[in-house]
Amino acid sequence: MTDITSRRDPHAPGVPGVPAISLRGATKRFATKDGSAFTAIRDVTLDVAPGEFVAVVGPTGCGKSTTLSLVSGLEPASVGTVEVAGQPVEGIPDGVGYMFQADAVLPWKNVLDNVALGLRYRGLRRADAEARARDWINRVGLGGFEDRYPHQLSGGMRKRVAMAQTLITEPTVLLLDEPFGALDVQTRELMQDELLTLWSGSGAACVFVTHDLTEAISLADRVVVMTAGPATVKDVVTVDLPRPRRVEEIRLTPEFIQLYKRIWDSLREEVEITRARGASRVA
Amino acid sequence: MTDITSRRDPHAPGVPGVPAISLRGATKRFATKDGSAFTAIRDVTLDVAPGEFVAVVGPTGCGKSTTLSLVSGLEPASVGTVEVAGQPVEGIPDGVGYMFQADAVLPWKNVLDNVALGLRYRGLRRADAEARARDWINRVGLGGFEDRYPHQLSGGMRKRVAMAQTLITEPTVLLLDEPFGALDVQTRELMQDELLTLWSGSGAACVFVTHDLTEAISLADRVVVMTAGPATVKDVVTVDLPRPRRVEEIRLTPEFIQLYKRIWDSLREEVEITRARGASRVA
Amino acid sequence: RGAAADDDASATPNVSIMVGGIDKVIYLPAMLTERLGYFDDAGVDVDLKTEPSGASAENVMLAGKVDGVVGFYDHTIALQAQDKCVESVVQLAKVPGEAEVVATSSDSVGSAADFGGKKLGVTSPGSSTDYLTQYLATKNGVDTSDYSTVTAGAGSTFIAALQNGGIDAGMTTDPTIATAVDKGLGKVLIDMRTEEGTKAALGGLYPAASLYMTCDYVEQNPKTVQKLADAFVRTMQWISTHDAAEIAAEMPADYAGGDPELYVQSIKDSSPMFTTDGRMPEGGPETVLDVLGTFSDTVKAKKDDIDLSKTYTTEFVDNAG
Amino acid sequence: MSLDTQTRPTAEPQQVPAPSPTFRLFRSRASRRRSTVALVRVLLIVVWLASWELAARTVIDPFYYSMPSQIWDRLVDWFTEGTSMGSIWSNMAVTLEEAVLGFVIGTFAGVVLGIVLGRARFLSDVLAPFIKGANAIPRIVLASLFVIWFGLGMSSKVATAFVLVFFAVFFNSFQGAREVDKVLVDNARILGASRWAMMRTVILPSATSWILASMHVAFGFALIGAIVGEFTGADQGLGLLINHAQGNFDAAGIYAGMLIVTVLALGAEWLITRLEQRLTSWRPPSGSELARDL
Amino acid sequence: MSLDTQTRPTAEPQQVPAPSPTFRLFRSRASRRRSTVALVRVLLIVVWLASWELAARTVIDPFYYSMPSQIWDRLVDWFTEGTSMGSIWSNMAVTLEEAVLGFVIGTFAGVVLGIVLGRARFLSDVLAPFIKGANAIPRIVLASLFVIWFGLGMSSKVATAFVLVFFAVFFNSFQGAREVDKVLVDNARILGASRWAMMRTVILPSATSWILASMHVAFGFALIGAIVGEFTGADQGLGLLINHAQGNFDAAGIYAGMLIVTVLALGAEWLITRLEQRLTSWRPPSGSELARDL
Ligand SMILES: Nc1ncnc2c1ncn2[C@@H]1O[C@H](COP(=O)(O)OP(=O)(O)OP(=O)(O)O)[C@@H](O)[C@H]1O
Ligand SMILES: Nc1ncnc2c1ncn2[C@@H]1O[C@H](COP(=O)(O)OP(=O)(O)OP(=O)(O)O)[C@@H](O)[C@H]1O
Ligand SMILES: [Mg+2]
């Protein structure tokens, strides 16, 4: 793994003391067909400092993606406040990068154009944008596939295109929704490396949704465990392992195992609640 | 984990001695834009017996999904033969169930109707189909969400709907393309249980694509490692661990660790080749 | 339109004339004048346009898009009822050139008195075929509500309607009349293509095809109008001195459609309707006013205010020659 | 960097039964929006009519353009006194019947043929040029051919309405059937869908928004078809009324006729929109959020 | 249960440069398919013409229905001798020019307005009833209004063609702009797309198949519009030629005119299909595989 520099970068953007992301009692309800409201997340309060890496874990369907959509400004909160860099979120805040859980690359643009998209939107000249896009395509291991269209790629390759598309804009608030789920173990580690390299240099705040606890612990400064839906923050575990970390080494250390166990127990409770609720509702 | 019965079920369908799936030198080429051919898989030879559980691992983009699409009859092989239950594949063979890597549930049907779909296609009466669908919805932990539409579900919930949709038809050849990637660890184990329960009773042949080696080893009779694209079968590792298996116990046994290491090394080579190739092609 | 500036005896003014169906036999003098070269001889450059479907030709003229219209005289009266001054400068026909054709299959219609309960075809609602039919019926004691008016168009649709019983009888012009008779589908019941027939049917002449222009145009471009009148009057005289075959020979070949003989026949049947001098026939305007004043909603209301002398002028045809 | 770890209440009900205040706020915002829309519409109409009336009384010639007050008088006249072709209601009924018949038959044929050809490559390759060519045949010419073929009765107008509706619906259904997501079709095939079940459960629902989009245009076309047919040959109907007005330089009559046609079209439109809402109720509530920001 | 573990060759080239025999087989199969299609088409035409000719010579009356041999004679006549309205080529040129202009302007306006309204909820809510109502106004009535407004020149026919094209394209662009996948729009917003960039890179490409589908119908409509305009008042054009034939019981002339219009439409269709292929080259090669089985 790449050497990772100090996680508190002195050049980090954002006013010191002002959290990059701040959720205060954020609740999101969706209208359902019969007119009643379905609460997806409830009273979520969470601050993420500039330059901090937070991993979010929680039972499936609890509300992790919904939380990210509030931070990104794509959905307004029903109750509570959401702030990015100290400003209430209205529309898309500046500097937010969001890699969606679903496939979101443009089917009518090839890999090169898809990756260059954010730069083109920011008004870069085509040649410059493409040069940087090529660099990113190589970093995610897709060199040679520049002129393929998304439907000609495998699921994992599309994910990596989306990754490059998001990272190329060098966001200061980076939201990643299960980015590496469709990758093989090794590629996943390579991508994790890439991500850490970018992040550590930039001082960006990063929120990383994953189901892989090992991944969560090895990447994050803090791991947030969410409750069964409607989700709220159940537990926050600070990962005090020194950086740079070498996953293969640390995963056998007692600290790692203890952290893993703590998160695992916390999460299991929630999953069981989710499960029991599903079963009882039908009974 | 549930108790798992003998993996050679006496009531297994299929003629004894005739493999449920048989690929012989199967090659698949796609036409690319400039008229030349891109080889996705090359010369794949593999037999799967009735009642056997085969896990397939390989670098991302190597051709795993393509292999499944040949077996399912959705794509014809360019060269070589593909047989299911001793019959050459033309159109969709009887008894094949295929859970796609991409989202494939019908957006205009709610969860209940989506799960009941296969039974309705088979001509079951609505009431019967729905009763069985409700049962399956509970098994995958979605009780209470029967009348939700797919866009109202989280990514992991949609995957579980797809799972139920596939399993309800009780296929004799079961193809699963990264079914549990989007699930949290616990839900994933519950689903694995469900899958094994169904499979062990049915004598179905199962091909299971995954990136999670632990999952592969704990579920499969054999693990097939594929080479970097164009994929062919590189290595086949027989998992001789006794069933029923308890993942949490066996993962610390020396056999497990040895198997893991063997597969891991084999796979790492391929991933590195893929990676090097990507890098060199641009250089 | 800067036509006034062109109004000079020596210059060659441009005039655009819209014909309400350039290939209809009743409007034949327009194209014939051009074919005979009389417009050129008179020193006027005429641009003939066709507008196949009736009434909006006048709108186009009033909107200043064309200078003159070859159409039915009765429009000048209808327009006056709407406070628009339009006058006929050359009268091409003294009778409508229309005939009531009865389907051969229906022998129950022996005269207009038998119209009751029948389906009677007209070319379009509010056209002169419509008003003449109403007039004929009423005059023969059949109320307009006792028969049904059917729009049957002209040409093949009319013929087909006769054949398949869509109408029992209908009023139309040549070559539809000639075709219906030729195909044995219909016979002429009331013939308003001749002076006698028209007088018998309507009690007077019914001036129809004419060249009319807005009063303003006529006032501002007397010399141009004179040239047009000269050309048209020559044509009218030419028609009266030549037989149908000679006339047909002057017309564009494809006006004969599929059947040249039939075309000659229809010219022969219809040519008695033309005036020989372009003059408004005596008593004609009164008949027209009588018909429209009875049945047209717009004219009915203003019947007593209509000043017929403003609907035509013989000034130019008098000077022609 | 602060963080509040909430202790969670024991049994938070997942469904909130009574709408919370926030929700009521949402709803009232939506209804406020609806009334704004209605207001702006009415305002537009009033401004338009007023300026028309004013212009007609001053600059433009009402002989061509008529004016709202005259049109209103004509409408009142038609509805109280009747028209020269009988009661206005029966004229409307005739035209509407022709249009509705043409619409229903045309839509049905267009959807069926469109979907079938959309999924049957060979058939569509063979038939495409014929259908595309047929679409270019001028409908007024066809209208008179139909009068010849079918006579002056209702059938010739229905046929004219049909040809207008059919092509509009056909091309959209055809494209809609082609655009179906391949993975959905594959999934249904694997699940054992028969040809017919595939059509019913996958192709048709997926093409629904295509078909509905064409239906919005199609009813207007059906009315046009009926009226063109009436122009060519008929004994009753709104087309004749308009034609009659044209023959009499009655601009007010022309515009009044067009107005009635428009109102009929909007009525049908309303019904189609209701149908649309029913058929697409499974969709995410359409992108108002999204449109706001765009 | 057997299994062959292949030893892999050291450096298998990932791209196969020369088409393998299998590939050549594929290709020849595709070309064989193309020629079958052509053959069936020709066969259909021959059968149709022959039965028409036969019927006209025996049962049906060629006075109404004409017959292929007469139509052929009329065409030969037109192309060698010319028509009463000048050379057939100049008539075709006039009509084509009107149609093309109406088509281009109508498509442009339809796409722009459709896309803008499709994404601007409030505007579309306000304007929808007006546009839908306007769509129901009979085009023949409009055509005569256009002559009054724009005169007898080309512009009135272009306007008639325009109104036909516009609505067809508008409704599809509108719906196409609404159907854009929400996640693609969200992604582009996050990536910083301006309103205009969003239109250009997301909405428009996504609505392309909708727009193209409507363009297939629209050129036929443009021709119809031009011809309707010519019916209303003109001095040249195919519409007059057909109208002239109608007035003279020249059934052969009517059908010959329609045939020429059809050929023009197919020519334009061919061009649109080429455009379509270019614009949708990013798509998976359409579901022939799929259609075969369906
Ligand atoms: N538009 C919507 N309408 C109604 N309910 C919704 C909507 N979007 C999400 N939900 C519900 O909100 C809950 C949370 O969804 P979300 O996508 O945030 O889950 P998640 O934690 O990301 O799950 P996963 O790990 O499976 O992706 C789910 O129960 C889902 O059904
Ligand atoms: N329609 C197509 N046209 C061209 N190339 C294709 C097409 N479909 C797949 N490919 C290529 O074939 C290769 C194998 O794809 P496949 O989807 O089988 O990979 P995979 O092993 O399933 O990968 P992943 O683990 O990422 O899902 C990839 O390089 C992909 O780009
Ligand atoms: Mg999610």
Ligand SMILES: [Mg+2]
């Ligand atoms: Mg795959």
